[in-house]
Amino acid sequence: MESILLKLKFSRWVAALHLIVFILVSNAIAQEKPFRPEAGKFPPLEKAHSYRGELIFVDHANRRGSIRVQGAGMYFRNKSHPFAMLPYGIIRYHGAPAELRDIPIGTVLHARAFLPPDPKLSSVPVLPVNNRNKTAGYSGKGIAPAENHVILLEDEPSFCQREGKVWKLKQVEIQNNAGKILARCESKTGEVKTEEETMTFDAATRIWRGRERLGVEDLVTEGIWPANGKKTLNDQAVLLGITWRPTPKGVFTRFHVSDVWLDDTAMQRAAHNQTETHKAFIRSRWMPGWIDAVEYGKFGHATVTATLFGGMDDSLYADFKKGVSAMMNAVENTLKHTHGAYGPSHMASRGSILEVVKKDAAAPLGSSGIQFRFKTDLIIEGIRPGRVVRVCPGSWPQVQIPREEYLGGNNPEERFPTPAIFPKY
Amino acid sequence: MVKPIRIHWIILLPLILVLLASNSRSKEKPFRPKVGEFPPLEKAHSYQGELTFVDHANRRGSIRIDGNGRFRFVAPSPFALLPYGLVRYQGAPADLRDIPLGTVMHVKAFLPPDPKISAVPVLPVDNREKKYGYSGTGVAPAENHVYLLEDEPSHCKRLGLVWRLQEVELKEKAGTIIARREAQADKGKVLSETFSVDATTRFWRGRERLGITDLTDEKTWPKNGKKDLNDQTVFLGISWKPTPGGVFKRFHISDVWLDELAMERAAQIQNETHKAFVKSRWMPGWVDKVEYGKFGRAKVTVTLFGGMDDSLYADFKKGQKAMLASSENTLKHWAGGTAGTAQMASRGILLEISKTNKRAPLGSSGIQVSLETDLVTEGFRPGKVIRIRPESWPLLEVPREEYIHHTLDGIEKRFPTPDIFPKK
16 A cells, blocks of 8 residues: 555656656746747737837838837836837728828837847847846836837727727816826727726817817817816717826826727728828838749749738739739838839839739738739849838839938948937936 | 229229128138027028928937929938927927928028037038039038928918919829919919829818818819819918829928818817927026025026917916926936936026017017026026926926936937937
């Protein structure tokens, strides 16, 4: 009996030892090999680190900027946190595709981000891999994650629309056209609810109703909101634009409502305007994508297979049709054209689109799921598997882009911007 | 025959000498603003261009200046706002952070007051004459310290100008507009220009924000083809987009304010935005005079900078408590310890408030304020920039990039160098 017990104990010990060794080894492997996106592969969104914060600096020509990330501590103390958009990173504003230049400074954005794919080429500071766990004094933890290469950057209404959420207004408290709103973000069905949040608003808050842009004063005049005091808002469903402003009375983290969309028409009109802005932008700067394969022919001929990046308006992808002429230009991770003194078309490889294939399976974020084959007689160094390109179907207007959006010399700094632009605190 | 020629030479010689001397003097001593003096606006160099970069915390940025060449070739030209420099957007006071990238701005600027501490590249004094290839001349003036930065509607309102729409030509929700800018009262100065317009253009009518399709659905504009717009009076917001068809420079209409009410409502929102901003960051000004007392006491007289909403100046009342803090040319606060900017401020009572009867120069409010404090600091010296807060304004903590920490930050935070800007 005793020997059986001893054997059992021994076998338990052996099992436990194996488990401990396995955990330690797998933990060590995880610590040794943190996930980084690889060239030519769209990374899975679930491996991204999520955070939100206020946009405080933009270098739109290099697709980078800074965010004051909301951490565990006093928000106003948080230093600006540099970020760079991945070449296939998607920006959304007002529920529509956008560029960094479209987003006003101060807008609170939701970010999904990864470690730098290649730290040597990072255009923003490279931080220790576990930096998201570092506590920075009163700012608390999480304000400077090493995951600063962004795959998705979206403002509050874009975030809510993607996740099927709305803000339900509970109560307004007002004095002299300014005050506080108590609201809760929840799924449209009401199943998933978050904690109630108090936000400030003031006379500069824009309230959108159908075609109208109203101010707080208009709502007071119409008797919808009181001139002074509190009013219950009965869970009115709205979408909110959120910013941040310094808050009085020792409140260290309280966000500010910049916009309220009272109805679907108002939100759709805002999205339509932003979509048109972005469509015009992409038509003039060309559709980004990357090279999947190159089949080399003779005398510089080749057939190139490329995947278009995602997140654009469908009408832009629809312009890529079998048989149409097209131009392809090598670009950098910043999506800058490599030449442009005579316009991007001057150095572009010309040819025709042989085939356009839309994959049936859901495309990963960053990809459109649209692959096309392009035949050209000018295959160049920049058109290699994994390299980023921009493509222009023949139906798009030929324009010349501004100086800061193309490489104009042999300065490596222009091609690989360094993090030197960002202040150190 | 010889005599009259001699007389001519005698008359011409002093004139030539005077001209040469004054020319060489003007070359030797170009005008630069001086510490403690608001410069005369008429000595400023004027230009316009597209805002392409903003470093709002240091009150600087870049503009693609409209010279006499091909606009899209022009490399962005860095600028810094003078501490008393005014920004105006949609007819109201603004901060750089309020202005969307791409907005075409009108600029009045000077040479750097002190080139050694310029936050933007210092260029040769005559750089405005330099030709930059296809970009042309005038695209990188040395006058990059800005006194007045205003968007098109603000510029028009200040000068009493309006745009009159002459003709629209549309095809598939986009096209061109021919418009003429002229004085509201008379038709003195006239500028006629062709702009692009598209489905992103915002039309403001009373409370409404419309798009081109709203105008075509209402049959105000044709869906396709041309229409005479009968000199319709509007305000325009102007930006720039690359233009097809080999057109090297054509500006784009981002906004059209179709009536006064729409423009007033836009100005009101911007005004409220700026009021909240100044109340949280305090009113900027500079020190005119310090009368020292004993044991750190002093009476400090300051002039408040101009261009703010009148209601902000009205908050400075005799007998009221106030806080005075030294600042930098970037208008950044100082902070120490953990209690933020208020901790470093000197407290006192507003003894006198006076408003000059003369017309104040741009940059000045014309309002002088005297404050008695028991903590006079090194930052309160005549000509130094300060920020002042009347007691009625909320006490707030400014974000990290907007103050200089007295121990954690280096000299670079106090005097930002031009290194941030790409080399041309």
